[in-house]
Amino acid sequence: MGATQAHREEGATHPEKAHDADSRWETFPYWILILAGLVGYLGYLALFNEAYDVAWTRISGGIWLTLRITLWAFAISLSLGILLGLGRIAETDHNSVLPARVAATIGRNLSRTYIEFIRGVPILPLIFFLALVIIPDITDWLGVSRQTIDEFWRGVIALSIIYGAYIAEVIRGGVQSIPRGQMEAGRSVGLSRLQTMRSVILPQAMRAIIPPLGNDFIAILKDSSLLSVLAVADVTRLARQYSSGSFKFRESYVVLVFIYVSLVLVLSFLLTKLEERMTRDRKGER
Amino acid sequence: MIKVRGLHKQFGDVHAVRGVDMDVTAGEVVVIVGPSGCGKSTLLRCLNGLERATYGTVEVDGVDLSNRKTDIDAVRAETGMVFQQFNLVPHLTVEGNITLALRKVLGNDKKEAAAIAQVQLEKVGIPEKVDAYPRQLSGGQQQRVAIARSLAMNPKVMLFDEPTSALDPEMIKEVLDVMLALAEQGMTMVVVTHEMGFARAAADRLVFIDHGQIVEQGDPTEVFENPQEARTREFFDQIL
Ligand SMILES: Nc1ncnc2c1ncn2[C@@H]1O[C@H](COP(=O)(O)OP(=O)(O)O)[C@@H](O)[C@H]1O
Ligand SMILES: [Mg+2]
Numbered sequence: 001m002g003a004t005q006a007h008r009e010e011g012a013t014h015p016e017k018a019h020d021a022d023s024r025w026e027t028f029p030y031w032i033l034i035l036a037g038l039v040g041y042l043g044y045l046a047l048f049n050e051a052y053d054v055a056w057t058r059i060s061g062g063i064w065l066t067l068r069i070t071l072w073a074f075a076i077s078l079s080l081g082i083l084l085g086l087g088r089i090a091e092t093d094h095n096s097v098l099p100a101r102v103a104a105t106i107g108r109n110l111s112r113t114y115i116e117f118i119r120g121v122p123i124l125p126l127i128f129f130l131a132l133v134i135i136p137d138i139t140d141w142l143g144v145s146r147q148t149i150d151e152f153w154r155g156v157i158a159l160s161i162i163y164g165a166y167i168a169e170v171i172r173g174g175v176q177s178i179p180r181g182q183m184e185a186g187r188s189v190g191l192s193r194l195q196t197m198r199s200v201i202l203p204q205a206m207r208a209i210i211p212p213l214g215n216d217f218i219a220i221l222k223d224s225s226l227l228s229v230l231a232v233a234d235v236t237r238l239a240r241q242y243s244s245g246s247f248k249f250r251e252s253y254v255v256l257v258f259i260y261v262s263l264v265l266v267l268s269f270l271l272t273k274l275e276e277r278m279t280r281d282r283k284g285e286r
Numbered sequence: 287m288i289k290v291r292g293l294h295k296q297f298g299d300v301h302a303v304r305g306v307d308m309d310v311t312a313g314e315v316v317v318i319v320g321p322s323g324c325g326k327s328t329l330l331r332c333l334n335g336l337e338r339a340t341y342g343t344v345e346v347d348g349v350d351l352s353n354r355k356t357d358i359d360a361v362r363a364e365t366g367m368v369f370q371q372f373n374l375v376p377h378l379t380v381e382g383n384i385t386l387a388l389r390k391v392l393g394n395d396k397k398e399a400a401a402i403a404q405v406q407l408e409k410v411g412i413p414e415k416v417d418a419y420p421r422q423l424s425g426g427q428q429q430r431v432a433i434a435r436s437l438a439m440n441p442k443v444m445l446f447d448e449p450t451s452a453l454d455p456e457m458i459k460e461v462l463d464v465m466l467a468l469a470e471q472g473m474t475m476v477v478v479t480h481e482m483g484f485a486r487a488a489a490d491r492l493v494f495i496d497h498g499q500i501v502e503q504g505d506p507t508e509v510f511e512n513p514q515e516a517r518t519r520e521f522f523d524q525i526l
Contacts, residue, residue, distance in 0.1 A: 094338045186386075
């Protein structure tokens with residue numbers, strides 16, 4: 001450690017420009033400036049240009065709904081994804097009791113069926129199928145009115161079922177990225193498979209899981225726009241309604257695009273901060 | 287302490303262990319050698335149930351591992367295993383690594399477990415590293431922590447799978463010294479290693495394996511200097 005310190009000071013006092021130093025102008029992140037300019041211009045139109053006033057008032061009223069859909073769908077699909085993801089890789093020991101072996105076998109196969117089916121269909125058709133066929137079937141089967149589950153919840157449930165499958169794969173990938181030796185070490189000191197999963201594997205898998213999970217969160221926000229086909233009054237639906245009534249397509253869609261891009265950029269920023277924090281808090285770790 | 291009878295292990299087409307009979311008595315130190323891929327790790331892993339025997343039986347301290355009714359976790363808690371790659375848990379400190387099973391398996395409270403960790407760390411000579419994370423330690427130190435982690439469970443048998451093979455040469459000795467001390471204290475040990483110095487100094491018996499079978503075994507110096515089988519001789523010629 002002392003040696004590294006010495007090298008560092010030596011380097012710092014070296015008079016010449018380092019041979020391996022990049023030129024500042026080449027590495028400067030121009031894209032941030034360009035993006036800020038673009039979003040700034042859209043924001044200027046949407047918020048400060050009188051021609052956009054009505055469009056902004058009409059459409060921005062749906063922001064809260066869009067966010068509520070996103071948060072609910074994320075929470076539900078995360079829970080579902082954890083169950084399915086761990087179910088997909090459920091294993092037992094050769095001397096586990098029979099019920100555990102049966103449960104693991106069923107868990108693996110059901111999860112796999114679910115994941116493969118959902119991932120085999122594009123999102124929009126699935127939303128129609130789930131919200132307009134499956135959910136009404138279930139309410140009918142339960143013998144309750146179809147409106148027990150309103151458009152909002154039909155949409156949220158459909159989106160959750162879909163993203164549950166995507167998040168399951170993220171969870172599985174995270175767990176499988178941990179070297180086998182970790183499970184073996186846990187088992188060798190007498191921890192059970194579940195104990196090792198909880199105390200050894202999952203905490204490490206978290207770090208591999210958080211970035212793709214953040215991507216899915218943002219993807220849910222964007223795909224919540226598809227629920228506009230179900231008469232859910234989110235920003236996309238409001239923009240379509242206003243534009244088709246007033247023929248103010250330019251105003252409507254400038255406002256709409258501005259709303260999505262600023263929400264996504266703010267979320268990405270917060271997620272990056274969260275990731276940084278998670279890495280910093282565990283200073284000793286690899 | 288350990289009784290292996292007619293042990294076979296197949297991985298699909300690969301027949302890794304082909305009929306091994308082996309007894310290890312309490313306090314005995316057995317060193318296993320053999321060419322890469324001959325089934326040493328597989329044999330060792332069968333001894334604590336990380337692999338399940340295809341045929342044959344493995345008994346540890348009177349408990350039959352191949353029996354479905356056996357509580358394998360309980361057997362493993364009494365059988366220490368040290369891996370080539372250490373396999374410490376990276377997000378836990380040295381103390382966290384050692385106390386995890388003490389608390390979850392043996393039900394020790396935090397203070398008891400910490401005290402045991404301290405004792406074991408002193409045994410392996412790095413008590414000052416108690417709060418370090420694995421990545422802050424050298425390979426030799428990590429392996430010593432891994433040994434302490436196993437010893438903390440007060441095992442009846444310790445299994446070592448090439449514990450020094452992943453280490454830089456200057457760190458091999460510190461790990462072997464810990465193992466030598468352990469052997470002197472009467473621990474029952476089965477060690478896969480190519481460190482012949484360790485085998486001579488500590489082993490009661492040297493077992494040479496090839497193609498999943500025991501080819502020759504006996505007093506280490508005897509086997510080493512005067513091998514009866516051509517394959518054994520060939521092998522020792524190669525590793526020296
Ligand atoms: N989990 C496994 N799946 C398939 N083949 C394996 C597995 N573990 C070991 N083998 C094979 O069994 C043979 C013996 O391996 P191993 O016991 O690791 O040998 P050694 O430790 O003596 O080098 C090798 O051919 C290896 O490829
Ligand atoms: Mg091996």
